[in-house]
Amino acid sequence: MKYRHVVFIVILILAIDQALKFWIKxxxxxxxxxxxxPNWFRIHFIENEGMAYGLKFGGDFGKILLTLFRLVAVVVGFVYMKRLVKEKYSTGLLICGSLILAGAAGNLIDSMFYGLIFNDSIGYEVAKFLPSGGGYGSFLHGRVVDMLYFPIYEGYLPKWIPFKGGDYFVFFRPVFNIADAAISVGVITILLFQKRFLGKHMQPSGGEKAIVKDTIS
Structure with a gap:
């Protein structure tokens, strides 16, 4: 797999992610x-100011810090992916890394620019792109657009379940976006197949094996 393939995957995921977010807004x-x-998949428009799946971190300062962290992570990610390609890591690892990188870049775009290019979605008002009165926020203060909602199960839990018995429960409750999904798929796949993805790079070379053998002898 070549570096241009990594760039293509990132651009493809970004295009899908941003096109859907733009339409939603x-x-x-x-x-x-x-x-x-019915009962398991909805498009549900919300926005969040924090991390993936609506998590938050440290108020206004935390928002700026998180956005800057994403920016650094994306820049470092591209450099690191180029190194992985050069060292001929497995195609599976490179694809997963591309998904994670694309997801981080997708939410970074929201955080950096959406406050500048969209006004607020208040009440039954739909946001306008590049409104004459300016956007709802400043640079680095955009909100991430989420829309994918999978309430596969909704109902009251059996009372015999410890701690949560009898409570109303929704699975899967978080609303997320394409970028979040790309990050999750990439990370989970790497964790599941890390030995296959990294195995041959963790094995010592023939020369190293000989040195180890001589040392033991």
């Missing part, structure tokens, strides 16, 4: 939803 108001498949 310019066609839906906050909390509006479309049911795609």
């Amino acid at each position: 310019t066609h839906m108001f906050m909390q509006e939803e479309f049911i795609i498949f």
Whole structure:
């Protein structure tokens, strides 16, 4: 796998992620939803100011810090991916790394620019792209657009379940986006197949094996 393939995957995921977010922002108001498949898949528009799946970190200062961290991570990520390609790591690892990199870049774009290029989605108002009055926020203060919602199960848990018995429960509750999904798929796949992806690079070379053998002898 070549570096241009990594760049292609990143651009492809970014294009899909940003196209869907742009459509959501310019066609839906906050909390509006479309049911795609009854009982398990909906398009539900929300925004969050923090990390993936709506997590938050440290208020306004935390928002700036998180955005800057994403920026550094994306830059370092491209450099590191180039190194992995040069060292001929497995195609699976490179694809997963590309997904993680694309996801980080996708949410970074929201955080850096969406506050500048969109106004607020208030009430039943749909946001406008490049509004005459300016955006809802400043540079680095954009909110991440989420829309994918999979409430596969909704109901009250059996009372015999410890701690949560009898509580109303939704699985899967978080609303997320394409970028979040790309990061999750990349990370989970690496964790599941790390031995296959990294195995041959963790093995000592023939020369190193000979040195180890001589040392033992």
